[in-house]
Amino acid sequence: MICAVIVAGGSGSRMQAPVKKQYLQLDGIPILSRTLMAFDGCSDLDRIVLALPEVDLQRFRKEVLLPLKLDHDVHLVAGGSDRQASVRNGLDNAGPSDGTVMIHDGVRPFVRASLISACLAGSKATGACIPVISATDTVKQVDDKGIVVGTLDRDTIRLAQTPQTFATGLIRRAHRIALAKGFTATDDASVAEFAGERVHTVPGDPDNIKITRPQDLAMAGAILSRWREEGIA
């Protein structure tokens, strides 16, 4: 079984918007609906699991999910207190351990079908595969006062995106180990690394942005316009 676990259980505090950022509209369509539609278009997928803030579950199902009329059934689960907890709740519903799971941020609506396929193929070959892009700025390490303590070799740096894709049993085991040892991280690849797994990479996509701060909405609008001109959206 191939399952997408889409995490959208956050509060979007950095966006500073009156509604949680996953529900903000891009050209009349909520960001999260766009993300769901991208995965719904993937015929290789057997199941979509969506983690949402618990208080939003009923209203989202009635007002957003049912009118979307997706081909896939979307299994809703309550999110947790942090992203890692939301992922764990999703993984509990991701089917048998001999399957594949794609863990994706609900606020990355510009994920292309070709990237989903590349991550799936990478995970099938290796067990753990994430999309990454190169850093274009020089990367500094700073101390707690903001003083530069070093410059990292940019050629060895990659910025991680989602969908981070794993053998289901592998990433479940990794999350169990992380929970038992109190390890927390901002992505699932870090959890797999902590558990001693080798994580492979495929080229990510600069358009596959995580909508995080207000200025990202302008960037998202520009990507959408370009995709329309190119006949993608």
Ligand SMILES: Nc1ccn([C@@H]2O[C@H](COP(=O)(O)OP(=O)(O)OP(=O)(O)O)[C@@H](O)[C@H]2O)c(=O)n1
């Ligand atoms: N408890 C949480 C926290 C985050 N997420 C999800 O993880 C993804 C990436 O997280 P981020 O961009 O940091 O979202 P928020 O936590 O909502 O934003 P912020 O940190 O600004 O509050 C988002 O789709 C978010 O909804 C989640 O499912 N459960």
Ligand SMILES: C[C@](O)(CO)[C@H](O)COP(=O)(O)O
């Ligand atoms: C998973 C992620 O999108 C990979 O870049 C990122 O780590 C999420 O980070 P956040 O701390 O939830 O913003």
